Amino acid sequence: MAILASGGKESLLSEGLLREIGYETHPIFVNESGKHWFTALNAYRHYAATHPNATRVWTNSDRLFAWMLRHLPFIREDFGKLRADDYPIRLWTVAVFLFGALPIVLKRGIGRVVIGDEFDTTVRRFHRGIPHYDGLYDQSRYFDQAMNRFFQRKSWPICQFSILRPLSELLVEKVLVERYPELQRAQISCHAAHIDGGRVRPCGNCEKCARVVGMLKALGADPRECSYTDPQIERSWKNLTARGASQEVPALEHLAYLLAGKGNGLPVELGSIRARNHPEIMKLRFDSERSPMDDIETSTALATRPELVQMDEAKKFIASFSSRYLDFGSKRSVDWYVRTARISPSGVLGDPTVASCEKGEQMWNLMIEHLVGLVEHLKQLSLDEIHQRRGQ
Numbered sequence: 162m163a164i165l166a167s168g169g170k171e172s173l174l175s176e177g178l179l180r181e182i183g184y185e186t187h188p189i190f191v192n193e194s195g196k197h198w199f200t201a202l203n204a205y206r207h208y209a210a211t212h213p214n215a216t217r218v219w220t221n222s223d224r225l226f227a228w229m230l231r232h233l234p235f236i237r238e239d240f241g242k243l244r245a246d247d248y249p250i251r252l253w254t255v256a257v258f259l260f261g262a263l264p265i266v267l268k269r270g271i272g273r274v275v276i277g278d279e280f281d282t283t284v285r286r287f288h289r290g291i292p293h294y295d296g297l298y299d300q301s302r303y304f305d306q307a308m309n310r311f312f313q314r315k316s317w318p319i320c321q322f323s324i325l326r327p328l329s330e331l332l333v334e335k336v337l338v339e340r341y342p343e344l345q346r347a348q349i350s351c352h353a354a355h356i357d358g359g360r361v362r363p364c365g366n367c368e369k370c371a372r373v374v375g376m377l378k379a380l381g382a383d384p385r386e387c388s389y390t391d392p393q394i395e396r397s398w399k400n401l402t403a404r405g406a407s408q409e410v411p412a413l414e415h416l417a418y419l420l421a422g423k424g425n426g427l428p429v430e431l432g433s434i435r436a437r438n439h440p441e442i443m444k445l446r447f448d449s450e451r452s453p454m455d456d457i458e459t460s461t462a463l464a465t466r467p468e469l470v471q472m473d474e475a476k477k478f479i480a481s482f483s484s485r486y487l488d489f490g491s492k493r494s495v496d497w498y499v500r501t502a503r504i505s506p507s508g509v510l511g512d513p514t515v516a517s518c519e520k521g522e523q524m525w526n527l528m529i530e531h532l533v534g535l536v537e538h539l540k541q542l543s544l545d546e547i548h549q550r551r552g553q
């Protein structure tokens with residue numbers, strides 16, 4: 162498994178989870194020759210010292226983007242000196258990261274590329290009939306699907322996805338803090354980070370810093386563990402309570418609810434957001450658009466054995482993931498299908514009512530294309546190579 166490693170909590174958690182359950186992980190970092198690299202540097206140093214498969218790729222993308230901005234007549238000449246949470250124009254995307262890592266992925270014969278994207282990054286909206294993705298296309302499922310189609314056309318046996326789509330940002334941070342504290346100490350979620358005393362430190366001023374400090378406080382964790390200083394923590398807290406943060410509203414309301422429980426019991430306001438309990442934020446959430454895991458089996462059966470599918474019996478059942486067997490933070494956790502009878506009285510997990518023959522045909526075509534890609538790849542290998550790679 163190749164992990165697109167950025168130093169953020171999502172890529173750190175993805176690598177930790179996959180390594181714990183037995184996968185061979187390859188944390189791949191991309192040095193963009195600019196401040197983006199500061200965000201990844203602490204994590205890269207940690208992995209370089211502890212992980213045999215960790216590597217990095219050098220690119221000049223940040224320099225190229227700065228050159229482009231300097232030549233755009235509608236951008237202020239002093240843009241590089243301004244302090245802001247937004248870019249003048251967003252030129253950097255996950256695609257830059259991905260294509261920087263692909264040569265290593267192909268050279269090492271890795272078949273899976275894991276990107277750290279959580280529940281609220283898949284958004285499709287319309288403005289006057291024009292579809293858009295709220296600035297998050299390269300973090301959405303739609304981007305994964307587009308890239309997987311590209312890989313198929315290139316006959317590359319690669320699949321790109323995120324394992325964190327059912328998780329909220331707050332749940333990602335919780336699991337990282339409680340289960341992988343050694344990885345959480347390397348977390349930098351700030352694109353204005355700087356080097357101080359040989360270690361990268363966050364700025365303590367931006368919206369991301371405010372959000373991270375708030376989440377760590379709500380979880381009972383110490384922001385100093387991931388390089389925040391006491392003055393930065395105080396500033397971030399003031400910024401969070403005064404301005405709020407860029408996050409889905411239920412998650413912000415639940416964050417305020419948790420923070421209120423840590424203090425004197427009075428309501429905590431995060432900008433215009435007031436405390437409200439949303440227990441679903443701390444559980445796995447399955448959504449037909451953002452994190453679909455519902456109708457695969459039913460759709461594939463409709464495409465091949467429709468006479469065996471009784472759609473009039475299909476009923477939606479979204480499981481409650483309060484069981485210790487499904488808790489990512491529990492050492493007793495096992496794969497969900499081992500305990501289906503304990504979770505679902507009907508045996509249904511998800512929403513088979515949205516299944517269709519058309520979806521099933523698309524799924525079968527996708528699987529067949531991947532299988533053909535695998536066979537074509539194997540045809541290019543000698544028997545000795547196949548024998549050496551059988552454990553990969």
